[in-house]
Amino acid sequence: MQRRTHLSLIAGLAVTPLATPALAVAQPNFTVLERRVQGRLGFFAIDTGNGRTLGHRADERMAMASTFKILLGARVAHGVEAGRWHWNDAVPLRESERVPHSPAFDRLLLRGSATLAELVQGIVVESDNPCANVLLRHCCDTPAGLTAWLREQGDAVTRLDRWELALNENAPGDPRDTSTPRAFAGTLQRLLLGSGLARANQARLWADLQASRTGLKRLRAGVPDAGWRVIDKTGTGYRGAVNDVALVFPPGGRSPWVVVALQSDSTAATDDLSAVHAEAMRQLVKAWR
Numbered sequence: 001m002q003r004r005t006h007l008s009l010i011a012g013l014a015v016t017p018l019a020t021p022a023l024a025v026a027q028p029n030f031t032v033l034e035r036r037v038q039g040r041l042g043f044f045a046i047d048t049g050n051g052r053t054l055g056h057r058a059d060e061r062m063a064m065a066s067t068f069k070i071l072l073g074a075r076v077a078h079g080v081e082a083g084r085w086h087w088n089d090a091v092p093l094r095e096s097e098r099v100p101h102s103p104a105f106d107r108l109l110l111r112g113s114a115t116l117a118e119l120v121q122g123i124v125v126e127s128d129n130p131c132a133n134v135l136l137r138h139c140c141d142t143p144a145g146l147t148a149w150l151r152e153q154g155d156a157v158t159r160l161d162r163w164e165l166a167l168n169e170n171a172p173g174d175p176r177d178t179s180t181p182r183a184f185a186g187t188l189q190r191l192l193l194g195s196g197l198a199r200a201n202q203a204r205l206w207a208d209l210q211a212s213r214t215g216l217k218r219l220r221a222g223v224p225d226a227g228w229r230v231i232d233k234t235g236t237g238y239r240g241a242v243n244d245v246a247l248v249f250p251p252g253g254r255s256p257w258v259v260v261a262l263q264s265d266s267t268a269a270t271d272d273l274s275a276v277h278a279e280a281m282r283q284l285v286k287a288w289r
Helices: 002-015 030-037 065-081 103-109 116-125 129-140 143-152 181-193 199-211 270-288
Strands: 040-047 053-056 090-092 113-115 229-236 242-249 257-264
Touching: 030 040, 030 270, 040 181, 040 270, 053 181, 053 270, 065 116, 065 129, 065 143, 065 181, 065 199, 065 229, 065 242, 103 116, 103 129, 113 116, 116 129, 116 199, 129 143, 181 199, 181 242, 181 257, 199 229, 199 242, 242 270, 257 270
Parallel strands: none
Antiparallel strands: 040 053, 040 257, 090 113, 229 242, 242 257
């Protein structure tokens, strides 16, 4: 009887499949990407669905370059909500305000003024520099005014100190006009996905980010197919400051990700640095999908 019991147990074990261990997911190796271009890559991603994060040099300061313009656009939207100004308010434009890279400004200058909505479109969609300076003066008084507003929004790190084009200098060790990937990502999440702005204004800024074509070779280039939606704002400055900040919408109705990628210190070509963004996104998708 005892022998039959043992045999039946053994038989039961024989037909019970062994548990298959979960396959380990390769974690992104951003150090390899840095070596490829001999620079620094600061990276931070937030999955807003489950709260997981992934970072590399997440708390190192790096020059924002034109990525600050999405924060400036949010500042304008916040002022509209507070009743300080309106999207259709006309702001005078002057020839003396022109600085390099002025595609929107040059069009708008022909009639001598632009609405706040047009100026925000100019800085987010086309990364227009004089339009950014006009908005900084009109809505913040100075670049430091944008910093003060960010402090009110809970961002104790991000700072803007200078106007276009000086803010692109990216001098070694200079904290001016910098943020960290972690701080920038948290602020983007609050402003564009959380309670920082009304839904209508979030939708307005999302549409401007979607319309921008400056990031087609950066984070957008790293998603697998058209089922993924990426809306982003790029920035490019001196000493390898080739940046991209994005909202990423995975397929299947999953919650969006916030992704911030800031680079510095490389002498590689812009296309090579853009390829680092694309590969960083590929690795993130592989780790999180």
